[in-house]
Amino acid sequence: xxxxxxxxxxxxxxxxxxxxxxxxxxxxxxxxxxxxxxxxxxxxxxxxxxxxxxxxxxxxxxxxxxxxxxxxxxxxxxxxxxxxxxxxxxxxxxxxxxxxxxxxxxxxxxxxxxxxxxxxxxxxxxxxxxxxxxxxxxxxxxxxxxxxxxxxxxxxxxxxxxxxxxxxxxxxxxxxxxxxxxxxxxxxxxxxxxxxxxxxxxxxxxxxxxxxxxxxxxxxxxxxxxxxxxxxxxxxxxxxxxxxxxxxxxxxxxxxxxxxxxxxxxxxxxxxxxxxxxxxxxxxxxxxxxxxxxxxxxxxxxxxxxxxxxxxxxxxxxxxxxxxxxxxxxxxxxxxxxxxxxxxxxxxxxxxxxxxxx
Numbered sequence: 001x002x003x004x005x006x007x008x009x010x011x012x013x014x015x016x017x018x019x020x021x022x023x024x025x026x027x028x029x030x031x032x033x034x035x036x037x038x039x040x041x042x043x044x045x046x047x048x049x050x051x052x053x054x055x056x057x058x059x060x061x062x063x064x065x066x067x068x069x070x071x072x073x074x075x076x077x078x079x080x081x082x083x084x085x086x087x088x089x090x091x092x093x094x095x096x097x098x099x100x101x102x103x104x105x106x107x108x109x110x111x112x113x114x115x116x117x118x119x120x121x122x123x124x125x126x127x128x129x130x131x132x133x134x135x136x137x138x139x140x141x142x143x144x145x146x147x148x149x150x151x152x153x154x155x156x157x158x159x160x161x162x163x164x165x166x167x168x169x170x171x172x173x174x175x176x177x178x179x180x181x182x183x184x185x186x187x188x189x190x191x192x193x194x195x196x197x198x199x200x201x202x203x204x205x206x207x208x209x210x211x212x213x214x215x216x217x218x219x220x221x222x223x224x225x226x227x228x229x230x231x232x233x234x235x236x237x238x239x240x241x242x243x244x245x246x247x248x249x250x251x252x253x254x255x256x257x258x259x260x261x262x263x264x265x266x267x268x269x270x271x272x273x274x275x276x277x278x279x280x281x282x283x284x285x286x287x288x289x290x291x292x293x294x295x296x297x298x299x300x301x302x303x304x305x306x307x308x309x310x311x312x313x314x315x316x317x318x319x320x321x322x323x324x325x326x327x328x329x330x331x332x333x334x335x336x337x338x339x340x341x342x343x344x345x346x347x348x349x350x351x352x353x354x355x356x357x358x
Contacts (some may be wrong), residue, residue, distance in 0.1 A: 016239035017047045017197055022227035025055040025246035026303035027145055027227040030094025037152045039244065039306055040202060046239075047197040049232055051207045052149050053225040054141025055091065058084060059208075062138045064118075069123035077120045090146055096155045105151045109144070116140055131175035135219045139166075142206035142225070150204045153337065160202040162176060166211035166218075169231060173212030177221040180210060180231050184292055187233035187240050195235075205232065225282035232291040239287065241296060243283070244303040249311035250275065250282055253327045272298075272313040275328050288313070308333055 020043075021130055038348045040050055054062075061084055068076035085208030088109050096102045119137065123129050144161055153160035168188045171178035196203045207225025212218045220227050233241035248263050250272065255261040267275070269288055276283040282300060289299070336357065343349050 007196070016042060017049060017236050019049050019051065019229050019233040019236065019238045019241045021051040021114055021225055021243045022149075022303070023064055023225065023243070024056040024058065024141075024145075026055040026244050027052065027054075030091045031301075033091060033095055033148055035303070036244070037149065037156060039303075040153065041156060041158060042306075047200070049193055049197060049203050049205065049236065049238075050149065051225055051229045051232065052142065052145045052203050053207050054145050055087070055148075058087075058141040058145070059138060059222070062141055063134075065120055065128055066123070066134050066137045069120045070129035072124050072127045074121060074124045077124055078117070080119045081113060081120065084116075085109065088113075088148070089271055091148055092151070094133070095152045099153065101151065101155050105148070108147060112140065112144060112147075129260065132216060135175050136217050139209045139219055142208050146204045146206040147356070151202070153202060158202060159200060160204055161196055163192060163196075163203045163205050165206045165209040165228060166215075168205070169210040169228065171210040171212060171220070173214065173215075173216065173218055175212075175218050178210050178212065178218040179220070180197055180227070180290070182231070182234070185231060186235040189232055193236060197240060221284075221286075223284040224286035227290070230287050230290045230296075233296045233298075234294050237294075238296050241298045243298065243300050245282060246303055247282055247300070248302045248308060249300050250313075254329065257329075265309065266312045266314070266316060269313055269315060271358065305342070330337055 012247060020040060023342075026036060027033055036052075040048055065077055065080040065084075068080060089106060092105045092109060093102060096105060116137070119133075123137075124131060142165075148164045150160045168185065170181045170184040171189060172181065186223075193203050205228065207228040208219055208220050208221075209224075209228070210220055227244060228250070229241055232238070246327060250264050250267060251261045252264055253261045269291060271332055273285075273288045276285045276287065295315050297314035299310055299312055302308050340352050
């Protein structure tokens with residue numbers, strides 16, 4: 001994947017701010033990270049803020065380490081930490097050409113994984129894994145990925161800075177599924193990120209992570225990096241938000257089930273939100289909530305083909321001749337219809353119906 005490919009459809013002013021988000025499937029190895037860095041660098045002189053997910057598969061691996069610690073399996077904990085440590089070291093070694101830069105990054109990784117191992121062994125000793133500790137463990141994936149991208153950008157001669165998401169995205173504090181307090185977050189994001197982008201520094205923010213009301217680190221739910229990107233785009237009044245994915249865009253239906261599925265070039269915000277809520281896996285179901293009353297377009301574009309237009313999600317309404325644009329499916333669900341004249345006007349009938357289905 002050539003790092004020099006520039007998205008040709010970009011039409012933004014040089015003073016505008018763009019928000020990029022790179023998902024885990026787009027950050028699978030050193031070559032993929034270099035490709036992401038190439039996309040970021042081709043946006044100059046546009047100011048960019050970048051959100052990154054954990055490397056592909058890392059979140060699942062961290063959850064497995066957490067579960068092994070919960071049941072007291074220290075051997076599995078060590079094996080899991082070793083595998084992740086080796087993988088991140090391989091990415092770092094393939095990312096940086098200067099020995100000095102590699103040495104500094106590898107030292108940072110060594111320290112981060114030593115801390116992860118100590119924390120996991122503490123959980124294994126107690127055999128107790130609280131939601132707070134699970135979030136603290138799992139967030140490491142995004143934090144490590146962000147540090148790799150920062151090092152890669154600096155190695156390429158760019159100015160970049162790691163920004164801890166928990167310090168700028170204030171949430172309701174629900175461990176494992178937090179949602180941002182948008183008004184407070186708007187203020188924190190502008191205070192912290194605007195001075196950086198004005199100085200042509202590229203802020204790199206771990207996705208999926210936020211801070212609770214008491215300062216505790218929390219996660220936004222699986223796929224929450226999309227939500228991080230739209231929150232930052234809202235707060236910064238970005239020109240556009242681009243979600244770089246391993247798919248060509250939003251499709252008319254699941255291409256694994258219908259080979260003739262096509263890319264939908266444009267969707268209204270409400271249409272895209274309904275698709276995500278009802279089973280489309282490309283977009284996080286809550287990702288568009290921060291943009292409900294904000295006119296910031298979101299683009300879902302293919303990481304492997306930066307020149308491809310992908311799908312635009314915006315307040316525009318197009319394709320009037322095709323009122324049905326796409327179909328989504330939620331698996332393993334059944335529809336039960338309860339009818340009868342004896343139900344009319346009977347107090348508590350809804351409670352009785354739902355109790356019977358428990």
